[in-house]
Amino acid sequence: MVPLRGFPHAPCYPQCVQWILDNQQPDGSWGQSAQVNKDILLSTLACVVALKRWNTGPNHIRRGLRFIGRNFSVVMDGQSVSPVGFNITFSGLLKLASEMGLEIPVIKTDIDGIFYLREIELARDGGGTVAARKAFMAYVSEGLGRRHDWNLVMPYQRNNGSLFNSPSTTAAAAIYSCNDRALDYLGSLTSKFGGSVPVIYPDNVYSQLCMVNTLEKMGISSDFASEIQDILDMTYSCWMQNEEEIMSDMATCAKAFRLLRMNGYDITSDGMGQFAEQSCYDDSIHAYVNDIQPLLELYRSSQVRFSEDDLILEKIGSWSAKLLKQQLSTRKISKPLVQEIEYALEFPIFATVEPLEHKGNIERFKTNSFQLLKSGHCANPEILSLAIDKFGSTQSIFQQELQEVNRWVKEHRLDELKFARILPLHAYFCAVVPLFPPELSAARVAWSQNAVLTTAVDDLFDGEGSMEELRNLVEVIEKWDNHAEVGFVSERVEILFKAVYNTTRGIGAVTAQLQNRSVMDHLAELWAMAVRGMLTEAEWRMSKYIPATMEEYMSAAEYSFAYGPIIPASAYLLGEPLPEEAVRSEEYTRLLQLASTVGRLINDAVGVEREMRVGKPNSVVVQAAGGCGAMSLAAVEAAKEEVRRAIRAARWELQRLAFRDGAVVPRRCRELSWHGGKVASFFYREEDAYTNETMWTMANAVIVDPLQLQ
Template identity: 45%
Template sequence: MSLFHPHSCSNPFISVSTDSGANPTADTNSSNDLCFKDSKQRIKKMFNQIELSVSSYDTAWVAMVPSPTSHCNPCFPACLNWLLDNQLPNGSWGPCRPHPLLIKDTLSSTLACVLALRRWGVGEEHMTKGLRFIESHFCSASDESQLTPIGFDIIFSGMVEYARDLNLNLPLRSTDIDVLFHKRDLQLRRENSKGREAYLAYVSEGIGKHQDWEMVMKYQRKNGSLFNSPSATAATLSHLPNSGCLHYLTALLDKFENAVPTLHPFHVFPRLCMLETVESLGIGQHFREEITSVLDETYRCWLQGEEEIFLDLPTCALAFRTLRVNGYDVSSEALAGFAEEHFFNSLGGYLKDLDAVVELFRASQMIIHPNEQLLEKHISWTSHFLKQELSNTSKCAYKHKQNIMQKVNDALEFPHYASLERLVYRRNIVNYDVDDIRMLKSSYSSLSIGNKDFLRLAVEDFNACQSIYREELKQLERWVQEKRLDKLKFARQKLAYCYFSAAATLCPPELSDARLTWAKNGVLTTVVDDFFDVGGSEDELLNLIQLVENGWICLGPCCRKLSGRRRRQSQLWMNT
């Protein structure tokens, strides 16, 4: 995995110029083919190289960790230098992508960076510019329409307190600070549960010197981190020397050099998301080798019981569903830890993580063995929870919230056993978000999750298939006319209906013969049905039955001559 700084990302689109003297149609086709091939190549590379945005917020907290040998010096000076080199012109340290609804995220990141500089007494000019940005945008801290990082009220208030400890004068009115502290106190007084305990451990940097650090250590993972969160791990290490935390952060900086993401490790989930994306957009056939590699690697991690899968509900549910759909032997018992009573005592349950519940709902539909009551129970409580959230959520004008609720609605309305592939592809193409920004304590994005190359390739492929389908429908229309089926007044004209059912079920372009045969059989079945219902006399119906029973349809030119209408009907069947 590698990091990218979004503010310096180049446009992923390629530009192809055409020769003014060339054939415009040929040049357009050539340009489209080149774009198509380049998009495929970029996606293939993404399967092997996961890129995740840098987190200024988490990098700042890592920069604040003192050296274990001298508390007067930073343990990770490279992070401090990164902060000095990456302040934006407006004085902020921004989130993964500039966005008008991410001001809270920017405020949180900027204050964390200012605190890191103040902690080590460097970057006076940077601090001044950062404080000026905070002052001019502080009104957004209480704006409910903003996208809110997890734990913002607790963490931002905690950083304000830490600023006081560092004798840093924040340009904020005392009344505004009092409002912040009041909102924090309300959160801290919420109902007591294991989910709340996990939440308070996750936002440890906001609680600071008031935190029960021994309680926090209950959530330490095998890799030494707290929740795979660099910021929570750094805050813990700053207050409680721990070799596991130090090892995790040191390994992180060995890998990424001078800055960190908001989440690490982050390897299994984005690759599964890529697999899910190419399959759900109808372009999986272009990446069979990459898909097989992801499946095999995920299955290996599954068998080894890796924490990245089994301690994270969205990853575990997505891995289970993907592996089971593709024929891998995975037990539903792996999802036992996410039963209703366990979920609401977890961090995700406390936060009412809709993405996690949707993934569990979809995974629980993969029942292939008898007596998998666990999955049935999951379907019951997750569907109830999602319906409740859907009904309680007012119509939101913000794309981020709309996307989540659309995902919930689609999961409930279109279960996997009641979906037609081509319609699913089209719906997913229409709803695909190329700017998929996700929010933890800081926003993050990955080129592997939201990317224009996926959408471009999907649209091109979908339109190419549609062209094939249109040509096949024209071919069938000619067949109907040649066989004079359109002259049968008693028969319903169901060609489009019959072909639609074929194209929606037998999608791949190479299955043309199967689609045509399906549609023809559907049309002929409709004709016979109508002939028996309204079109034929009793004698004619008996004649047709006798014809079928005697095998005349298979005799072709050897069929004996029949007279009148019966002959025409027999010839129709023999020639189709």
């Protein structure tokens, strides 16, 4: 449609006209889609108008008009996916076609109908501010034509000369405002692509990040590790160079920030500073058209926070969460998006259950579920097929491993311990959450077994065992290979110790083969530290002693949470070298300490009332008592907030250590500690979540129940 400068009757880009002539589909349309949609109709009408403008291809025009006439009902279908401003841009082309003498083979009432929808669209008061409406009107200006004030549009021109990276809107600017930079942008596109110009350019970063995000959400990212690495390397380079393609778009910038940080790229949150205030959304086209995805992306990105001092991400998280909750209350968004928002708000990044998330995303997956503003951007249906196959095969592995854990429970007589919570399904689910990749079988089974064992041992120390039994169990674990020198004071101590001892020896034997060294002393040491912490807490409880300081309390509580026997044993089985110097490093110690701190303090926060009733020391109680023993209700509430603050600080540091680059501890081992914190955050969202009905349902959903595909 753009004329050659100084020659109004000649096309500026004749190769585009030739492409139109060469690429009409047999049905008369232009575009590629398995079904007729509004994108196809819009592109077909645009091609017809372009051919008429340059007086060529009469047969093409006739076939194109017939295609539009046959499928005009799609234009009026309010339920089908629409590019933003479709009613304005399509009706604008219809008006232009009519002025050229073209007749669309549809009844007049249908033509009147689309123009009626146009007037409604132009008159409606969308969301956001006055600035948001101005942005929207600039965005759809190609449908407004020469009558529009193009001086109001040109402030939105980007550094590359385009308007919104849209060739069609930029072409309109070139026609109606004779803008040289717009012509330069269009010329660069035709030089690069020839006659076939993309709907959005550049959109390389956004499209590829969408693909990475989709692969992760569907649980198949590990199958494309090298491709994802290339995409993230490219994105990181763009980020560091502050390229407009990333920084000028809210959704792209937020998605890039989250994925880069979560994959170990060293970037600050400074690039997100432009979104620190709610006005960035309220003044945008996204707010005007009620596009929630950028808002959701901002909320998710705000959670990849590494310190309490990051006020940029704190502000983004605060206002984006508020707006998302407001959107849910309006009941004006689609059911799949409602489910996505509810899940994001209920399960923040530090408490997500990836396997459950993968299953839900597979069940809700639709090939037209991802939309660019200018076009319906469809996801590849092959992704769904791959994800279904992988989930099914992985679930089969989970079921086999659960049977193995059940056999192990009986073999070690753990089911005879009537005082203990022997729950193989729950324990195995605890292992699946951090270790869901199917190849991590040995690590997953070890986590499950140690989760069963630490729960049973904790139940003994938590009031079910006599002091004689507790001290006996500590002593035999400390003696380890020489436990026969001590003996057992009861059958249940014997059952527990032998299960711990034999299971740990089995894990140690497998680990020795993988790591080419013995780790048995380390595993035994971790068990000894855990039961010593439990014994100290039991002594405090029986003597009604409240530790004077948090430091004194955590000296036992950090170890009694019993992540020591669980996380390191599985870390040895991840399939990568974990040398002695890494295990003994300050970094490794800190990772385990932070995961244990998160777990212990969350457990304390949700269980304080129950533990106060039985006289068990608790971090909230220690904070509230302040060393004097007396507690008021106000002091307890203040102590809860202080504990929650400590939990947040530990999470942020744990996240920073887990995802940073260039560390001593291998990345996968660091992430395991981060996942340990996530397991605790998820399981202790409410008191005794480990045994409640919700946990049972979720465990079955991931491990047992088949996919329910739409």
